Amino acid sequence: MKSAIALLVCLLSLCAPASRAADILNMGFYLPGIRDANLADVHITLQLWADEVGKAHGINATAYTYSDMAALYRDSMVGKINLIVAPGMEIAETFAPEELAPGFVGKHHSSSEGLVLIVRASDGIRQFGDLRGKKVLHLSNDRLSSVFLENQCRQQASAACADLFQVGEEKRNSQTIHKVFFGQADAALVSISALHAANELNPQIRQRLHILLEWKTSSLGYGLMSARTDMALRDRVVKSAMQATNTVRGKQLLELFKTDFMDRVDVQELKPYWQLHRERQEWANHKARKK
Amino acid sequence: MTPPWLSVRLLPANRMFFRVFGVFGSLLLAMTILYGLLIIPLQRDSLLKVLYSQATTVSRSIIQASSDAMLTDDFGFVVEHNLQVLQNNKSIQSVLIVPRRGSALSIATSGWEMLQTAAAPIKPADYDVESYGIVTSPEGNARYRYITPIRFSGVSWGVMQIDFDTSEYEANIDEMYRQIAYISLFTLLAILPIGYFFALWLTRPIATISQAASRVASGELDTHVKIDRNDEIGDLSHSFNQMVQALAENRRQLENVNLDLEIKVTERTQELDELNRTLDQRVRDEVSKRKEQEQLLIHQSRLAAMGEMIGAIAHQWRQPLNALSLVTQNMQMQYLTGQQTEESMRALQDKAQQLIQRMSQTIDEFRNFFKPSKHSETFNLAQAIQAAADILEGMFKNHNIELGMDCPSDIELYGIPGEFSQVILNLLGNARDAVLTANQPQPKIFIRASLGQNQVQIDVEDNGTGFDPNTMHKIFEPYFTTKEEGKGTGIGLYMSKTIVENNMHGNLEAISMANGACMRITLPIKTSPVTG
Numbered sequence: 056m057k058s059a060i061a062l063l064v065c066l067l068s069l070c071a072p073a074s075r076a077a078d079i080l081n082m083g084f085y086l087p088g089i090r091d092a093n094l095a096d097v098h099i100t101l102q103l104w105a106d107e108v109g110k111a112h113g114i115n116a117t118a119y120t121y122s123d124m125a126a127l128y129r130d131s132m133v134g135k136i137n138l139i140v141a142p143g144m145e146i147a148e149t150f151a152p153e154e155l156a157p158g159f160v161g162k163h164h165s166s167s168e169g170l171v172l173i174v175r176a177s178d179g180i181r182q183f184g185d186l187r188g189k190k191v192l193h194l195s196n197d198r199l200s201s202v203f204l205e206n207q208c209r210q211q212a213s214a215a216c217a218d219l220f221q222v223g224e225e226k227r228n229s230q231t232i233h234k235v236f237f238g239q240a241d242a243a244l245v246s247i248s249a250l251h252a253a254n255e256l257n258p259q260i261r262q263r264l265h266i267l268l269e270w271k272t273s274s275l276g277y278g279l280m281s282a283r284t285d286m287a288l289r290d291r292v293v294k295s296a297m298q299a300t301n302t303v304r305g306k307q308l309l310e311l312f313k314t315d316f317m318d319r320v321d322v323q324e325l326k327p328y329w330q331l332h333r334e335r336q337e338w339a340n341h342k343a344r345k346k
Numbered sequence: 347m348t349p350p351w352l353s354v355r356l357l358p359a360n361r362m363f364f365r366v367f368g369v370f371g372s373l374l375l376a377m378t379i380l381y382g383l384l385i386i387p388l389q390r391d392s393l394l395k396v397l398y399s400q401a402t403t404v405s406r407s408i409i410q411a412s413s414d415a416m417l418t419d420d421f422g423f424v425v426e427h428n429l430q431v432l433q434n435n436k437s438i439q440s441v442l443i444v445p446r447r448g449s450a451l452s453i454a455t456s457g458w459e460m461l462q463t464a465a466a467p468i469k470p471a472d473y474d475v476e477s478y479g480i481v482t483s484p485e486g487n488a489r490y491r492y493i494t495p496i497r498f499s500g501v502s503w504g505v506m507q508i509d510f511d512t513s514e515y516e517a518n519i520d521e522m523y524r525q526i527a528y529i530s531l532f533t534l535l536a537i538l539p540i541g542y543f544f545a546l547w548l549t550r551p552i553a554t555i556s557q558a559a560s561r562v563a564s565g566e567l568d569t570h571v572k573i574d575r576n577d578e579i580g581d582l583s584h585s586f587n588q589m590v591q592a593l594a595e596n597r598r599q600l601e602n603v604n605l606d607l608e609i610k611v612t613e614r615t616q617e618l619d620e621l622n623r624t625l626d627q628r629v630r631d632e633v634s635k636r637k638e639q640e641q642l643l644i645h646q647s648r649l650a651a652m653g654e655m656i657g658a659i660a661h662q663w664r665q666p667l668n669a670l671s672l673v674t675q676n677m678q679m680q681y682l683t684g685q686q687t688e689e690s691m692r693a694l695q696d697k698a699q700q701l702i703q704r705m706s707q708t709i710d711e712f713r714n715f716f717k718p719s720k721h722s723e724t725f726n727l728a729q730a731i732q733a734a735a736d737i738l739e740g741m742f743k744n745h746n747i748e749l750g751m752d753c754p755s756d757i758e759l760y761g762i763p764g765e766f767s768q769v770i771l772n773l774l775g776n777a778r779d780a781v782l783t784a785n786q787p788q789p790k791i792f793i794r795a796s797l798g799q800n801q802v803q804i805d806v807e808d809n810g811t812g813f814d815p816n817t818m819h820k821i822f823e824p825y826f827t828t829k830e831e832g833k834g835t836g837i838g839l840y841m842s843k844t845i846v847e848n849n850m851h852g853n854l855e856a857i858s859m860a861n862g863a864c865m866r867i868t869l870p871i872k873t874s875p876v877t878g
Contacts, residue, residue, distance in 0.1 A: 229429070233422030256429070256457040 080288075083127045084120045085141035087196050124149045137284045142276050144199035147328030155322045156289055158279035161314035163248060169271035170203055171250055173235055174242045176265040183211045183267065186220045189241035192231045195224035199328075200244050202335050203270055209338045229253055236260055242267065246275060273324045362552060367545035371537040378533040382526035389522050393515050394490075398478055401492030401508055404431070404438060409496055409506065416443075416496070416503055421451060428453040437511045439489055443496075444468050445504035468493060473505040480512065488512045551579045555586055567594035643824060647841045654737075654775060655712050661740035662708045666701040673698045712737065725766070727757040727802065731793055734770035738778065746789065747781055749774075753795040757802055760872040765845045769854075772838040773806040773865045779829060780810025780863060801852075801870050809862040821856055 119136065121127040128149045130136045138158065139146065146155070162168075172191075174180040180189070193200035208216040216222050223240060225231040228249030234240040236259075247269070254261045280289045408431060409416075415423035428441045432455045440454035450466040452459050478492045490510040496503045551573045561569045569590055573583035677694050680686035731753055742749050759766070774791060781789035786809055794805045813821065820826045822843045827836035839854075846854040852869035 227426070230422060230426050233425050237419075237421045237425075239420060239422055257459050258457075259459055 080117075080138065081136050082118045082138045082140060083130060083136035084118060085124060085127055085139075085145060086120050086122050131281045131283070134281075134283050137281055137288070138278055139281060140276070140278045142197075142199060143272065143274065143325055143328045144202060144331065146277060146279065147325050147332045148198065152322050152325070152329070154282050155325075156280040156282045156284060157319060157321050158277060159317050160274040160277055160320040160324075162274065162316055162318045164315045167247060167271050168274050169247045169269065170200065170244055171247055171266045171270075172204075172207075172242055172244050172268035173232065173250065173264045174267050175235060175238065176263055178241060180242065180265070180267060183207060186242055186267075187212075188220060190221045190223060191216070191242045191244070192223045192225050192234055192240045193244040194228060194231065195226055199275065199331070202331050204244055206331060206334045206338070207268065210334075232260065232264070236263060247271070248275075270327070272327045273318075273320060277320055277325065279320070279322065279325075363545050363549040366548050367541050370544055371541045374533055374537050374541070375530070378530050382530065386522065386526070390519065393518050394480075397490045397510055397512075397515060398492070400437070401478060401490065401510060402494070404435065405492060405494045405506055405508055407431075408441065408508075413498060416445070417498060419448065421448075425451060425453060425458055429458065437514060439509040439511050441509075442466065442468070442507040443504065444473075444506070445496075446470075446473070446502065468505050468507055473502060481509075488516065490515065551575065551583065555579075555583060558586065558590075562590055562593065567597055643837055643841065647837050650837060654771065658737050658741055659708060659712055661744055662712075663705055664740075664744075666705050670698055670701045673701065722760060722762050724758050724760050725763040726755070727759050727795055727804070728753040728755045730759075730763050730767050731770055731795070731804075734767045734774060735793070737771060738774050742778065742791070745778070745782060747778060748788065748790045750790065750792040751794075753793060753804075754797060757795060757797060757871075759802070759850075759869060761850045765849060769842040769845050769867070770804075770806070772842045773867075776838060776865070777806055777808035777810060777863075780812075781808050782810075783829075784810045784862075786810065797871075801868055804867040804869070805864050806867075807859065807862060807864045812861075812863045813856055813858050815858075818856060818858070822854075 119130070121130075124141065124145050127136065127139060127141065131139055131150075131154070139150070139155070141149075172183075174186075180186060191204070193204055204216055204222075208214055208219055212219050220241075225234065225243075228245040229252070231240075231243040231245050232250060232253045235243045236257075250260075250264075250266075408428060412424045412427050415421070415427070424443060428443075428451075432438050432441065432453065436455075438455075440452065442450065442452050444450040444463060444466045448463070450461040450463050452461055452466075472493065474495050476494050478490070480488055481491045482488055490512050491507060492510070493505060493507045495505050554573060555571055558569045558571045567590060571583045571586050573580055575583075673694050677686070677691070680690055680694075731751065735749055735751065739749070741747075770793075774793075777791045781791065788809075790809050792805075792807045794807070796803050814828065817826075817828065821828075822839050823836075824840040825836035826840075843854045846852045846867055846869070850869055852867060855866050855868075857864040857866055
């Protein structure tokens with residue numbers, strides 16, 4: 056999600072020189088998707104950069120925050136929001152592909168992104184079915200983790216996760232990894248980047264933990280333009296954003312949010328999410344039919 | 347023309363300026379360096395206390411936040427929390443948590459790892475001891491290490507070691523050194539102008555007064571010091587000016603006095619010159635006058651002596667004259683009676699001739715006695731006294747005065763015999779007058795001479811009136827006499843004392859006796875001329 060914030064701020068700063076006096080950029084920001092940053096800090100940062108860029112380049116940049124994706128969707132549909140910043144799963148569950156336009160995402164050089172289900176190597180868990188009766192953790196308020204884990208339980212055990220093992224939630228990925236490492240949980244679903252970071256901090260983690268399942272994607276958070284936005288503005292924003300890492304201000308933002316570079320993202324890159332969403336819909340419908 | 351500011355000397359040429367400047371500068375610099383040397387350890391301690399305070403705060407915070415996790419062996423939380431602590435506090439380099447049971451956790455900004463307790467650097471013996479201080483890592487980096495026991499409800503759970511980055515501490519120390527260096531440099535730079543003006547302010551008035559004092563010492567009493575300051579130096583300059591003013595006034599007065607003195611000295615010198623010019627004449631006049639007086643006295647004395655001699659002759663001649671008168675009467679009687687014969691005539695003539703011869707002899711004797719002799723010679727004392735007594739013999743017989751004499755015949759003296767006899771004659775004459783004035787029924791005069799050690803003493807005693815105590819001290823003065831008018835000249839004793847003391851180097855003194863008086867002559871025994 057940090058990548059998404061960086062993307063948004065870069066857009067604010069880099070789009071400005073290309074904008075006309077009448078250009079208006081309204082950003083819709085889904086706050087529950089922010090997990091590893093202080094919400095107040097994020098909001099202040101966004102507004103500060105928006106004001107600074109706006110004054111310097113004659114653009115009216117405004118940041119809007121949302122706690123409900125439905126509200127964000129409504130504003131987007133009526134043209135109030137040009138840019139949607141939210142986790143990929145929430146976007147896929149809310150928007151249809153034709154309602155979105157290409158945007159940007161913050162990426163790391165060293166690792167790919169996605170989810171991994173980790174277990175202790177010493178526990179002898181070699182397949183998903185071995186998790187029966189175990190304690191499995193995932194991030195709280197993380198729609199992707201919930202959907203992915205539930206889909207796995209349905210697909211591999213034809214049962215609800217709650218019926219297979221004890222599900223627990225933690226606030227942070229690192230915390231979740233440490234719980235498994237120290238034996239306070241048997242398995243955990245964490246992001247690939249988080250596991251990579253934990254491995255860097257303690258190589259013992261790589262030795263002790265084993266990846267049971269892996270699901271990859273381009274990013275966990277996205278900033279996508281609304282399909283209703285003027286094409287010229289979208290192109291101008293895209294071109295300028297590609298040069299984000301070439302400017303001092305852009306580098307500062309990437310450093311601030313620990314993102315290596317900004318990359319153009321197409322709407323099609325959200326296909327894994329829509330796939331998860333469809334699977335989720337299918338077993339939900341199946342479950343409803345059985346009732 | 348040289349501008350006035352060029353004539354101002356930037357460095358005053360007085361030693362005191364350089365001394366004050368040097369002392370002030372050295373003192374200030376030394377104080378600054380001393381301050382620096384004193385402040386560095388204090389500052390180090392202070393910074394270490396800050397580190398200690400930070401360490402205790404961080405350790406308490408970690409222990410307090412992780413207490414539940416530690417008690418429940420939730421090491422994931424412990425790691426998570428400490429990673430956050432390390433992330434939020436860049437000064438903490440690492441945290442090492444060593445539980446009494448289980449594995450130790452080494453958490454650093456670069457990562458964390460689990461350690462076997464035995465491999466942990468803290469030994470169980472140190473679990474209950476708090477320690478802290480600067481340590482050096484194996485890589486050679488300095489760090490502040492704080493080790494504190496972890497206790498819950500008094501029960502030891504383990505120990506925690508926190509390493510703090512000392513770069514800030516070292517930066518502070520470096521900054522402190524830099525600041526002290528800057529302060530020292532600033533002090534050094536400040537000393538130059540401040541010290542210069544301070545030394546100038548302090549020494550210039552003193553130098554001014556000193557120079558003025560030198561000018562005053564060289565005689566420039568119109569010197570005036572212009573220092574307008576409201577302090578001791580101002581008072582000093584004011585007093586100096588007053589002193590110089592008083593000195594000038596005194597000098598003027600002294601010059602006036604000197605002038606008066608010079609005038610007086612000139613006058614006196616002129617007077618002295620005049621006096622010197624006339625002194626010889628005056629001395630000559632005085633000497634001449636003195637001689638005249640002496641001549642007069644001698645003349646008077648001689649006249650008195652003549653009187654005495656005539657009196658004495660008269661007394662000597664009285665008997666032969668009576669006898670001659672009887673001879674002439676006998677001749678007349680024989681002629682008238684016809685008894686005159688050739689033989690009787692011849693007998694009477696022979697008789698008369700003898701008498702006349704005797705009278706003539708008396709005159710010769712007197713003449714010889716009083717004949718002035720100016721030649722000193724050795725003479726016999728008894729003979730000289732006897733000669734004087736013979737002159738007055740007739741007179742003494744007429745007045746029934748008994749003259750006694752006790753004088754050894756072998757005493758020889760050296761001097762002018764006539765002058766000595768004149769002295770004896772004067773003393774006998776005065777004794778005769780005294781006994782006659784006293785109407786003594788048995789008037790006596792006695793001359794006694796006795797020989798002492800190198801001197802002879804001659805006493806002329808009488809049983810006359812003696813001396814009047816009121817006038818005794820004046821009896822040797824010239825023209826002083828107690829005799830009736832016409833009988834005394836007042837010269838005799840004066841001349842006698844002059845002869846005895848000046849010519850014969852003896853002494854003449856008057857002694858009162860119970861029945862009369864005694865005149866004592868003391869003379870040195872000399873038989874040949876002596877000096878002095």
